[in-house]
Amino acid sequence: MAANNSEPILEEEEGGGRGVKLEAEEAGEGKAGAAAAAASASATQAPATMLHRSGSRPQLDLSGAAIHGNLEDRNPTILLPNQSDDISHLALDIGGSLIKLVYFSRHAEHSNEDKRKISMKRKLGMFNGGRRSYPILGGRLHFVKFETGKLNECLDFISSKQLHRGGVDSPSWRSGAQPDNIVIKATGGGAFKYADLFKDRLGVSLEKEDEMDCLVAGANFLLKSIRHEALTHMDGQKEYVQIDQNDLFPFLLVNVGSGVSIIKVDGHGKFERVSGTNVGGGTYWGLGRLMTKCKSFDELLELSQRGDNSTIDMLVGDIYGGLDYSKIGLSASTIASSFGKTISDNKELSDYRPEDISLSLLRMISYNIGQISYLNALRYGLKRIFFGGFFIRGHAYTMDAISFAIHFWSKGEAKAMFLRHEGFLGALGAFMSYEKHGLDDLRIHHLVERFPMGAPCVGGKIHGPPLGDLNEKISWMEKFVQKGTQITAPVPIGFPATTGMGGFERPTAKGDILRSDASAALNVGVLHLVPTLDVFPLLEDPKMYEPNTIDLDLDEFKYWFKVLSDHLPDLVNKAVASEGGTDDAKRRGDAFAHAFSAHLARLMEEPAAYGKFGLANLLELREECLREFQFVDAYVSIKQRENEASLAVLPDLLMELDSMNEEARLLALIEGVLAANIFDWGSRACVDLYHKGTIIEIYRMSRKKMQRPWRIDDFDMFKKRMLADKKDQPYKRALLFVDNSGADVVLGMIPLARELLRHGTEVVLVANSLPALNDVTANELPEIVAEAAKHCGILRKAAEAGGLIVDAMAGIRDDPKDEPVSVPLMVVENGCGSPCIDFRQVSSELAVAAKDADLLILEGMGRALHTNLNARVKCDTLKLAMIKNQRLAEKLFNGNIYDCICKFEPVP
Ligand SMILES: Nc1ncnc2c1ncn2[C@@H]1O[C@H](COP(=O)(O)OP(=O)(O)OP(=O)(O)O)[C@@H](O)[C@H]1O
Numbered sequence: 001m002a003a004n005n006s007e008p009i010l011e012e013e014e015g016g017g018r019g020v021k022l023e024a025e026e027a028g029e030g031k032a033g034a035a036a037a038a039a040s041a042s043a044t045q046a047p048a049t050m051l052h053r054s055g056s057r058p059q060l061d062l063s064g065a066a067i068h069g070n071l072e073d074r075n076p077t078i079l080l081p082n083q084s085d086d087i088s089h090l091a092l093d094i095g096g097s098l099i100k101l102v103y104f105s106r107h108a109e110h111s112n113e114d115k116r117k118i119s120m121k122r123k124l125g126m127f128n129g130g131r132r133s134y135p136i137l138g139g140r141l142h143f144v145k146f147e148t149g150k151l152n153e154c155l156d157f158i159s160s161k162q163l164h165r166g167g168v169d170s171p172s173w174r175s176g177a178q179p180d181n182i183v184i185k186a187t188g189g190g191a192f193k194y195a196d197l198f199k200d201r202l203g204v205s206l207e208k209e210d211e212m213d214c215l216v217a218g219a220n221f222l223l224k225s226i227r228h229e230a231l232t233h234m235d236g237q238k239e240y241v242q243i244d245q246n247d248l249f250p251f252l253l254v255n256v257g258s259g260v261s262i263i264k265v266d267g268h269g270k271f272e273r274v275s276g277t278n279v280g281g282g283t284y285w286g287l288g289r290l291m292t293k294c295k296s297f298d299e300l301l302e303l304s305q306r307g308d309n310s311t312i313d314m315l316v317g318d319i320y321g322g323l324d325y326s327k328i329g330l331s332a333s334t335i336a337s338s339f340g341k342t343i344s345d346n347k348e349l350s351d352y353r354p355e356d357i358s359l360s361l362l363r364m365i366s367y368n369i370g371q372i373s374y375l376n377a378l379r380y381g382l383k384r385i386f387f388g389g390f391f392i393r394g395h396a397y398t399m400d401a402i403s404f405a406i407h408f409w410s411k412g413e414a415k416a417m418f419l420r421h422e423g424f425l426g427a428l429g430a431f432m433s434y435e436k437h438g439l440d441d442l443r444i445h446h447l448v449e450r451f452p453m454g455a456p457c458v459g460g461k462i463h464g465p466p467l468g469d470l471n472e473k474i475s476w477m478e479k480f481v482q483k484g485t486q487i488t489a490p491v492p493i494g495f496p497a498t499t500g501m502g503g504f505e506r507p508t509a510k511g512d513i514l515r516s517d518a519s520a521a522l523n524v525g526v527l528h529l530v531p532t533l534d535v536f537p538l539l540e541d542p543k544m545y546e547p548n549t550i551d552l553d554l555d556e557f558k559y560w561f562k563v564l565s566d567h568l569p570d571l572v573n574k575a576v577a578s579e580g581g582t583d584d585a586k587r588r589g590d591a592f593a594h595a596f597s598a599h600l601a602r603l604m605e606e607p608a609a610y611g612k613f614g615l616a617n618l619l620e621l622r623e624e625c626l627r628e629f630q631f632v633d634a635y636v637s638i639k640q641r642e643n644e645a646s647l648a649v650l651p652d653l654l655m656e657l658d659s660m661n662e663e664a665r666l667l668a669l670i671e672g673v674l675a676a677n678i679f680d681w682g683s684r685a686c687v688d689l690y691h692k693g694t695i696i697e698i699y700r701m702s703r704k705k706m707q708r709p710w711r712i713d714d715f716d717m718f719k720k721r722m723l724a725d726k727k728d729q730p731y732k733r734a735l736l737f738v739d740n741s742g743a744d745v746v747l748g749m750i751p752l753a754r755e756l757l758r759h760g761t762e763v764v765l766v767a768n769s770l771p772a773l774n775d776v777t778a779n780e781l782p783e784i785v786a787e788a789a790k791h792c793g794i795l796r797k798a799a800e801a802g803g804l805i806v807d808a809m810a811g812i813r814d815d816p817k818d819e820p821v822s823v824p825l826m827v828v829e830n831g832c833g834s835p836c837i838d839f840r841q842v843s844s845e846l847a848v849a850a851k852d853a854d855l856l857i858l859e860g861m862g863r864a865l866h867t868n869l870n871a872r873v874k875c876d877t878l879k880l881a882m883i884k885n886q887r888l889a890e891k892l893f894n895g896n897i898y899d900c901i902c903k904f905e906p907v908p
Pocket residue numbers: 094095096097098099147188189256257258259260280281282283284285297298388389390391392393423462
């Protein structure tokens with residue numbers, strides 16, 4: 001009954017903490033918070049005329065955008081001098097049963113343009129000249145719903161978060177300007193019905209958008225922009241479908257809300273509502289409420305999971321004395337007449353089990369909708385039918401019943417597909433109708449879907465607020481823990497058995513608890529909009545590309561569940577220490593541990609709960625959870641310590657290398673990369689090792705053990721390319737994807753980079769944008785390179801040429817020709833904060849840097865083995881890693897822990 005217990009907690013949260021304390025809300029938003037809180041305090045005194053407002057639709061005016069303040073600052077703000085309109089990206093769909101809200105919150109920190117990025121953009125010719133520069137557009141799309149009958153809660157929510165005024169961090173909120181003339185896009189019948197109420201209560205005008213237009217726009221947007229938005233659901237099995245952009249239209253869109261709209265969609269804005277039925281979600285909920293006395297929709301749905309419809313429905317067998325009517329393809333267990341059995345009995349309503357009534361009703365309505373949809377698909381020759389609307393509610397039985405009807409009547413020709421953002425189509429469509437928020441040409445790679453607190457805890461629930469600020473999140477977790485409940489109830493999902501002959505046999509096994517709305521809803525997390533992300537241009541076939549090497553199936557997940565759970569206490573300790581070990585840090589640490597464990601528990605029940613989910617996503621989820629509780633960098637001191645220790649021995653290593661001949665040196669360098677890749681805090685085995693010796697000792701031991709041939713050993717091929725075949729044609733530009741801090745980067749990758757530079761190859765070190773485990777980040781690299789360069793002329797000149805360090809002697813030297821110009825050594829960020837890399841979503845600066853690259857070096861398990869082992873790119877690729885995981889070694893290479901991989905893949 002955990003699901004039941006968890007719900008009142010949310011309710012409490014809503015009634016109590018949320019929305020009242022704006023200062024607390026600000027805490028999560030960083031520095032801007034204090035200013036905004038101060039502004040809010042003086043809101044009443046501020047002159048209402050401080051901002052010009054046009055009164056029409058909100059717009060973003062980026063003209064004249066400039067960096068404000070010192071360019072050397074780490075986080076200079078971007079000033080939009082011509083931005084005068086409110087940026088109010090909130091849209092509503094007010095339906096007969098539910099109000100849906102979609103709103104956008106900007107990343108306060110998105111205007112980060114540090115020194116490294118600016119210099120890099122100059123180098124790559126991106127500065128000011130980039131294709132797009134919407135610095136302000138990065139942010140998150142949130143999805144929330146309320147019951148229409150509780151409109152007041154919705155109004156309170158909007159008002160507490162100041163969504164109608166562009167959020168609590170918007171200029172108008174800070175200025176205290178009165179929200180007159182604010183216009184919000186709204187669709188659904190309630191946009192007409194409640195327009196006056198919105199005006200009275202919030203002072204906003206609702207700009208009405210047509211409901212069908214919005215449904216279609218929302219569906220098209222989702223199918224175009226969200227990876228794996230659609231799924232099929234047959235016999236209890238979920239399968240995500242990747243829609244081909246070029247083969248999307250025509251399709252049938254069936255929106256099952258209170259009533260059902262059936263729309264034939266031929267293109268963007270091209271559609272016709274071809275049918276509808278008044279037997280829909282409102283019918284199930286309304287009849288069900290009357291007949292079972294249920295207090296909520298979820299209660300009714302939950303009842304159905306324990307139901308047996310054979311006591312209510314009249315089966316073919318009931319009519320045919322237990323026989324099939326096989327001549328027309330009906331088995332005895334096929335339902336002949338929904339509720340038909342109740343006519344013959346001398347029974348009252350109270351004689352029937354509410355569970356059975358609910359199930360019978362649910363089946364009747366779902367099956368009927370499926371059948372009508374099929375007939376309309378047949379009418380227009382359509383093969384694909386997409387279902388939206390909150391009636392679906394991610395509920396297995398509902399989806400199975402609809403799918404079954406369509407599959408059966410079309411003899412397998414037509415396919416039912418369900419949209420994960422099911423009920424938000426209309427609201428999204430209304431949101432898209434804002435003209436100038438620049439989201440129109442959004443691409444799949446600009447959207448990063450994340451579930452740190454979105455899926456198991458919040459988001460989808462009726463009047464459940466997305467927990468906006470840190471305090472809210474932590475206290476939610478604390479309450480949750482106090483009650484000793486689990487966030488999500490372990491729900492054995494029951495699969496209805498089908499006869500294959502036109503009806504349902506009564507479902508056999510069914511779980512007895514309905515998953516809480518938030519997690520049952522098909523994983524509507526928060527969509528992060530990062531307009532600066534791009535597809536890696538060197539990918540051979542982006543459509544076929546799959547980052548994860550191994551499917552995260554239940555078996556695989558179980559393994560990772562244990563690894564990650566075991567590692568959790570240590571991680572929490574590190575994280576708390578990294579934030580000074582204060583009580584506040586401890587509180588956040590606990591909350592992080594609980595949030596992450598809850599995700600793990602949820603995924604353990606159902607690995608596909610959050611869409612198509614691979615190890616890369618799982619590892620990223622952990623990092624995202626840390627960030628969610630404001631742990632900036634849990635490994636910061638470990639990284640520093642190891643960098644220092646490694647930099648101290650680098651000069652010796654370089655001397656040793658320089659004493660070798662070219663061939664021996666190349667081997668020593670590759671060996672060095674593999675040996676140093678042992679410093680991986682993501683590997684349990686290695687962490688155990690670290691307690692047994694100093695970094696240098698371990699590195700030396702690791703190198704000594706390097707026995708060739710390695711598990712995959714293409715070294716000779718690589719050597720041939722480097723030193724024999726085309727010695728006079730060195731690589732033009734190499735991208736080196738670096739992994740860990742310390743020995744890994746300092747004693748492994750930097751010496752290899754140096755060798756490439758020596759050959760005349762430009763080197764781009766590609767590192768994480770955000771911290772993940774002990775991985776080195778792009779921000780940390782320039783300092784490390786500068787330290788290394790102190791002992792090495794090659795590195796110094798190349799780093800100068802790449803703008804990483806400034807030559808103090810430049811301009812003083814008599815004859816600049818003395819110093820030959822070097823090829824540059826550069827650093828770019830990869831756009832992610834995960835130990836793996838998904839080449840479908842990389843930073844735009846990496847995408848630019850990649851265009852001239854003819855060698856790719858991927859180093860480390862995360863980037864070269866867990867992901868991308870099978871990735872094909874358009875240039876020569878070297879994948880280097882030490883396998884620090886027995887299971888992976890066996891699974892992928894039939895090998896052993898500490899085996900090494902040196903995989904060279906030249907393009908033909
Ligand atoms: N928590 C809930 N409360 C009420 N209904 C729910 C809930 N969750 C799912 N539903 C189902 O979803 C239906 C409403 O779906 P949706 O929000 O898509 O439609 P609507 O926009 O309110 O209706 P319409 O478009 O017909 O005006 C309800 O009728 C009910 O069957």
